[in-house]
Amino acid sequence: MEHELGHVLVVGAGQMGGGIAQVVAASGRRVSLHDPYPGATGRALETMARSLAKLAEKGGPEPADVLERVSAVTELVPADLMIEAVVEDADVKADVFRQADAVLPPEGILASNTSSIPIGTLAAATGRPDRVIGMHFFNPVPILKLVEVISSLLTSAETTARVRSFATDTLGKRVIASPDRAGFVVNALLIPYLLSAVRMLESGFASAEDIDSGMVIGCAHPLGPLALTDLIGLDTTQAVAESLYEEFKEPHLATPPLLSRMVQAGLLGRKSGQGFYSYKAA
Numbered sequence: 001m002e003h004e005l006g007h008v009l010v011v012g013a014g015q016m017g018g019g020i021a022q023v024v025a026a027s028g029r030r031v032s033l034h035d036p037y038p039g040a041t042g043r044a045l046e047t048m049a050r051s052l053a054k055l056a057e058k059g060g061p062e063p064a065d066v067l068e069r070v071s072a073v074t075e076l077v078p079a080d081l082m083i084e085a086v087v088e089d090a091d092v093k094a095d096v097f098r099q100a101d102a103v104l105p106p107e108g109i110l111a112s113n114t115s116s117i118p119i120g121t122l123a124a125a126t127g128r129p130d131r132v133i134g135m136h137f138f139n140p141v142p143i144l145k146l147v148e149v150i151s152s153l154l155t156s157a158e159t160t161a162r163v164r165s166f167a168t169d170t171l172g173k174r175v176i177a178s179p180d181r182a183g184f185v186v187n188a189l190l191i192p193y194l195l196s197a198v199r200m201l202e203s204g205f206a207s208a209e210d211i212d213s214g215m216v217i218g219c220a221h222p223l224g225p226l227a228l229t230d231l232i233g234l235d236t237t238q239a240v241a242e243s244l245y246e247e248f249k250e251p252h253l254a255t256p257p258l259l260s261r262m263v264q265a266g267l268l269g270r271k272s273g274q275g276f277y278s279y280k281a282a
């Protein structure tokens with residue numbers, strides 16, 4: 001099916017929104033990038049320029065050509081597709097969906113990059129639940145090929161087909177289908193594992209370095225669980241764990257106190273310069 005999604009509005013210019021804007025622009029589509037926080041879109045464009053320069057060395061597209069297709073916008077603008085990538089907070093996301101519903105044309109599709117919030121909840125904030133869908137990208141977006149496509153009970157087959165075609169044919173991603181359950185497929189498996197690693201560290205069972213080395217060297221994982229939690233962001237990991245706990249009420253999905261205390265202290269991982277490891281320049 002021809003998806004005809006030529007102009008994409010990306011809302012939220014953090015780690016994920018910037019990466020999504022980059023891959024959409026690299027695919028030849030026009031991108032409008034919105035984030036209400038001062039400096040956020042500027043930082044995203046700088047990160048994009050660095051990432052594109054590295055990719056260009058390996059045969060990627062000319063960075064200037066890609067960046068030319070990205071415009072930072074100070075408010076939501078009409079587009080064929082919105083991809084929302086704001087903080088993992090159901091109220092903030094519902095608000096973005098309400099606003100986008102009022103701004104996008106009636107045929108526009110509203111997608112969320114949420115890691116765990118039910119797509120049905122976001123659809124309920126709009127008057128077009130048949131055109132609301134989950135598009136869950138993976139971090140770093142320009143490198144990792146997977147997109148989980150999550151259709152709610154009300155998402156139309158046409159919306160699902162157009163979004164799948166956009167992710168595969170246009171962005172060159174691999175799509176897996178997930179039901180609309182907290183955590184979808186990947187985080188429902190991954191987050192309990194990350195929480196177990198935090199509990200191991202918290203109880204003094206093993207050091208951070210040994211936990212991570214065990215999984216990297218012993219299981220050939222590219223990153224250990226604590227380094228991966230730092231990459232995802234401790235706040236995002238906690239938010240996903242809370243959604244999983246809310247949905248399934250299983251004790252192993254409860255946030256370990258060490259994780260919540262670190263989030264309270266602003267130790268969010270790579271994005272804040274300190275998490276289980278330090279990322280501050282020496």
Ligand SMILES: NC(=O)c1ccc[n+]([C@@H]2O[C@H](COP(=O)([O-])OP(=O)(O)OC[C@H]3O[C@@H](n4cnc5c(N)ncnc54)[C@H](O)[C@@H]3O)[C@@H](O)[C@H]2O)c1
Binds near residue numbers: 089115137
């Ligand atoms: N970090 C990951 O590995 C990862 C992977 C897949 C999906 N996700 C999901 O992507 C989303 C964003 O995560 P992130 O890691 O990019 O977080 P982040 O903290 O890097 O970025 C969030 C951005 O949202 C912006 N924001 C907050 N409120 C907003 C609003 N009302 N309108 C527009 N922008 C707003 C913030 O200014 C910030 O730039 C979350 O839903 C998260 O669960 C994250």
